[in-house]
Each structure stands twice: as C-alpha cells, then as structure tokens.
Amino acid sequence: MPQPDRADVVAITGASGRIGRRIVGRLDRPGRMLRLIDTDLPDRLEDDDRWGPGLDADRVALRRASIEHERDIRSALDGADAVVHLAALASERPWADILRVNIDGTQKVLEAARLGGATRVLLASSIHAVGFADPTDAATTRVLVPRPDTFYGVSKAAVEALGSVYADRYGMSIVSARICNFGAGDRPGSGRGLAHWFSPADAARLVEAALALDDGRHHIVWGVSANAPNAFDLSAGRAIGFEPQDDAFALTADPDGVEPEPYTPSGPIGTMFTDDEHPLGGTW
Structure with a gap:
C-alpha cells in the first residue's frame, strides 16, 4: 500500500x-491515515470494535502512549500533519492531577506536534472554561473571556492559552473547541441538555474544519450543534468553516406533536458546577 502524503496523517x-470513540469512524476516508493514540488500545484494530464497524485497518495505526510521557508522545506524533488532542482528565480532580495531565500534558502534546511537523491542531477545551458566564452573553458574544467554574475549567482556559502561544510563536493553525454537552448517544436529553447538545456528527464536522485551516492563527469556537434555542453565538465557528447541521430539538420532536421540554436559561452556563455542591478539587 502506498504511504500517505505527510499532509494526510491525522x-x-x-x-x-x-x-474519540464516536468520531474516529467519521474521520476515516481514502487517502488519510489515522494514528490513534491512547494508553488503552487493542493489539490489533481487528480485535476491537470500540470505534464501530467499517474502519479500514490499512488506514489506521495504533500507538500506545501517554501525554504525560514526553518521549512517548513525541514518538507518537512524529510525522503527523495534524493533531486532534482529546486526551485529558474529563472532570474535576485535585489540582495536582489537573496540572499534571490537562495542562502539562497539553503542553507536551503541542511541543511534540510542533517538533513532529504538525501544522494544524484541534484542542478539546470546554464550556467549563467559561462556566460562570451569563447565558445572555454566551448567546450574543463571539468569544467569551475565560470565567472558569472549576480547576477543570481552569485547565481548559490554560489549554486555550497554550494554543494561542503556539499559534503566534510558530505559525500553527490551532482551534480550541469549547465543547458543551457532547452526545454519547445519537439522541440528546431535554431542556438545557438540548440547548447545549453537541452531536458526534457535528463534532466530526468541527474537526474537519480545523484540519482544513492554514492561516497560522488560534481560534476559539463553540463545540455545540445548531440547536433551536440559539443559546450560543456560532459566528466564530462559522468563520473557520464549521457549519453545524444537527438540532437537538428537531431530533427529539415527538411524532404525536408533543414538544420537547423547553430551554429556560438561568444562572451561569456552567450550571450546577458553579455551586457549592461541586467544590474546587472535588470529583464529579
């Protein structure tokens, strides 16, 4: 099999x-090599269906590596043209853990990407980087300034700052995606969950938009679908070619005409994670 061009290694x-499990299959296509990096991987792609059916083993490489280990992640990213950085502690943890994995780990990934020749990077940020923002501001402001609601949110604000410095210093095209309520299934929940829903298909569309960039700049965009309440200003994403197509409220429409639970914005957009029931450094 001919080796893919350097620009085709993601x-x-x-x-x-x-x-990752929900978008890898959507990124697979002829002419592109996917390099899947994690500490938990099968020995062979054929031995596991965690990414769903249909992945072409000839276009997929498996690399066991931790973002905490500089040598391993540099080897894993060497020769990649683009990096989609999803690895992180995905919820609140003690500060030392958040610092070690989410902040130091992201710096190691960006440095490895730079040294390995990658020119495009998508960083998984989070709504929690701006969790104390007001819903009205989220709906009307192109890019909110950081207002993290937790140490986890602080780490995502730091991820965005790292993306900015690597873009400005080295001319890399970097997108920080403030992911909202990522849909683990194909159908969202109700109420606020509908307004904040981010479908797997739209997540893949955002990755593709990031992979197509070549402007040497840093962009902060919402990772959210085009849900009917218009709870988020989507203009920054559209400016880089990300046009979400799914609408949680349309997907949950009842065949008998019963409307889904309405979205009534109230309180900070980080919701319960801004209150005393979720103390800094606790676990979710």
Whole structure:
C-alpha cells in the first residue's frame, strides 16, 4: 500500500475516550491515515470494535502512549500533519492531577506536534472554561473571556492559552473547541441538555474544519450543534468553516406533536458546577 502524503496523517490523542470513540469512524476516508493514540488500545484494530464497524485497518495505526510521557508522545506524533488532542482528565480532580495531565500534558502534546511537523491542531477545551458566564452573553458574544467554574475549567482556559502561544510563536493553525454537552448517544436529553447538545456528527464536522485551516492563527469556537434555542453565538465557528447541521430539538420532536421540554436559561452556563455542591478539587 502506498504511504500517505505527510499532509494526510491525522493523529488523535485520547482516541479511546468518550468523544474519540464516536468520531474516529467519521474521520476515516481514502487517502488519510489515522494514528490513534491512547494508553488503552487493542493489539490489533481487528480485535476491537470500540470505534464501530467499517474502519479500514490499512488506514489506521495504533500507538500506545501517554501525554504525560514526553518521549512517548513525541514518538507518537512524529510525522503527523495534524493533531486532534482529546486526551485529558474529563472532570474535576485535585489540582495536582489537573496540572499534571490537562495542562502539562497539553503542553507536551503541542511541543511534540510542533517538533513532529504538525501544522494544524484541534484542542478539546470546554464550556467549563467559561462556566460562570451569563447565558445572555454566551448567546450574543463571539468569544467569551475565560470565567472558569472549576480547576477543570481552569485547565481548559490554560489549554486555550497554550494554543494561542503556539499559534503566534510558530505559525500553527490551532482551534480550541469549547465543547458543551457532547452526545454519547445519537439522541440528546431535554431542556438545557438540548440547548447545549453537541452531536458526534457535528463534532466530526468541527474537526474537519480545523484540519482544513492554514492561516497560522488560534481560534476559539463553540463545540455545540445548531440547536433551536440559539443559546450560543456560532459566528466564530462559522468563520473557520464549521457549519453545524444537527438540532437537538428537531431530533427529539415527538411524532404525536408533543414538544420537547423547553430551554429556560438561568444562572451561569456552567450550571450546577458553579455551586457549592461541586467544590474546587472535588470529583464529579
């Protein structure tokens, strides 16, 4: 099999995680090599169906590596043109753990991507980087300034800052995606969950938009679908070619005409994670 051009090698950290499992299959296509990076991987692609059926083993490479280990992640990212960085602690943890994995780990990934020749990177940020923002501001402001609601949210604000410095210093095209309520299934929940829903298909569309960039800049965009309440200003994403197509409220429409639970914005967009029931450094 001919080796793909350098520009066709896409590395995905955290490929076995909740988001990775749902988007890897959607990124597979002729002429592209996917390099799946995680600490939990099968010995062979054929031995595992965690990414769903239909992945072409000839276009997929498996690399066991931790983002905490500089030598391993540099080897895993060497020669990749683009990096989709999903690996992280995905919820609140003690500060030392958040610092070690989410912040130091992301710096190691970006440095390895730079040294390995990658020119495009998508970083998984989070709504929790701006969790204390007001819903009205989220709906009307192109890019909110960081207002993290937890140490986890602080780490995602730091991820965005790292993306900015690597873009400005080295001319890499980097997108920080403030992921909202990622849909682990094909159908969202109700109420606020509908307004914040991010479908797997739209997540893949956002990755493709990031992979097509070549402007040497850093962009902060919402990782959310085009849900009917218009709870988020989607203009920054559309400016880089990300046009979400799914609408949680349309997907949950009852065949008998019963409307889904309405979305009534109230309180900070980080919801319960801004209150005393979720103390800094606790676990979710």
